[in-house]
Amino acid sequence: MSRLGSLGARLYRGEVGYDFVGKRMIWYGISILITITAIVGLGVRGLNMGIEFSGGAVFTTPKASVSSSQAEEAAEKVSGHTAHVQELGTGGLRIQIGDVDPQKADQIKADLSEDLNIPANDINADLVGPSWGEQIANKAWTGLGIFMALVVIYLAIAFEWRMALAALVALIHDLTITVGIYALVGFEVSVGTVIGLLTILGYSLYDTVVVFDGLKEASKGITKQTRFTYSEIANRSLNGTLVRSINTTVVALLPVAGLLFIGGGVLGAGMLNDISLSLFVGLAAGAYSSIFIATPLVADLKEREPQMKALAKRVRAKRAAAAAKGAGEESEGAPQDAVPGEGAYDQDDDEAAAAGVVGQRAQPASRNRRGRPSGKRR
Incomplete structure (x- = not known):
């Protein structure tokens, strides 16, 4: 294990x-x-909030030769709004522009095509309305x-x-x-x-x-x-x-x-x-x-x-009694080699067994059966 x-x-x-x-x-x-x-x-x-909630346009480009910061600057320049650019694993760019008028989306796409040196037909535009x-x-x-x-x-x-x-x-x-x-x-x-x-x-x-x-x-x-x-x-x-x-x-x-x-x-x-x-x-x-x-x-x-309050009170009382009993036995000079758990059980022994905490039980003394009559006649 x-x-x-x-x-x-x-x-x-x-x-x-x-x-x-x-x-x-x-x-x-x-x-x-x-x-x-x-x-x-x-x-x-x-x-x-993304454009799915605020409305706007998303322009996805193929692999571009410009950096994301240059593309962000160009997008803000042609749209007049804040742009957010993310680089894709294919080398392309995902340009998000919020609050874009759908009628101006084609013009923004054309301006981005010119500034990023990418054919306009290769730029995918998605428009999202705030509603x-x-x-x-x-x-x-x-x-x-x-x-x-x-x-x-x-x-x-x-x-x-x-x-x-x-x-x-x-x-x-x-x-x-x-x-x-x-x-x-x-x-x-x-x-x-x-x-x-x-x-x-x-x-x-x-x-x-x-x-x-x-x-x-x-x-x-x-x-x-x-x-x-x-x-x-x-x-x-x-x-x-x-x-x-x-x-x-x-x-x-x-x-x-x-x-x-x-x-x-x-x-x-x-x-x-x-x-x-x-x-x-x-x-x-x-x-x-x-x-x-x-x-x-x-x-x-x-x-x-x-x-539960009553239960907690009983638990504390039992532990206090057990502590006092242990202190009393120690003061009376209890033998050091005493085995824990030997002797008589109190009324909570069955609860201790249910909890999986059981002391070592005292085994009954073995009886000497030698010399006892077996009941058979010789």
Whole structure:
């Protein structure tokens, strides 16, 4: 078994672990700071909306002898508007000009042909009206709202409303971070970006649902034992699925990174780059939220229940009694070679066995059967 597999097995059995839930205030603070930064960036810089939403024209050229900066300068000169130029993998150029009057598109195309020394027939022009982009945006918001509602309803039925609420918060967290990064870095928002944003919602939910399913099984009959609080069981479940979550995220990120860094460099910028970029950012944010946000938030909500408060009180009382008993035995000079677990069991021994933590039982003394009558006559 590999070292990572061995670590995963030890995490699953509870032999090792990290207190994610116990340090949840640290993760909350980090997430709030990142979210505020994303919101400020969104409010100050705004989103760089593509022509699909703002309207404009896209001119695609074959392999050109001019650089992207020279083409951008020429496009702004002939159109009078801001232009954005991207180099394609074939050596051609993709020139985007916003707020272009469709009637002037032919004239701009002719001027670009002259300035770039490219035949006009070899330049492909695509015009996009702002009304089409507005329709796409409205449909995207509608799809997002329907998706969120269905997710909350399903998780509330399959698990409980607290887990549904935590998953919804994690989704909003992931979307906010992804959109904020787009605003801060200045990435262009296109139709491919919207597709990528809608796609990452499913990936973000995957790890969260896996952890919630394990937590649901581990917390059955939790009030009948006094060994662990709900937060401790939630942390054990999270550690048990930690390696699986990391492996799943890495495996999902590798092909997306290939599309983003290799495919974008070879095939050029476009729809492929827009989708892979939003997927890459969203997958990383989703893995973070499933570990550091969703499960600790569920533990916070559950610990507010009267039953869980009473359970935590019983657990603390039992541990305090055990600590006092251990201190008393040590002061009385207990033998150093005593074997843990020997002697009589208390009323929670069956709960300890159910938790997989069982002490070494005392074996009955062997009876000397020598000299006993066998019942047979000689």
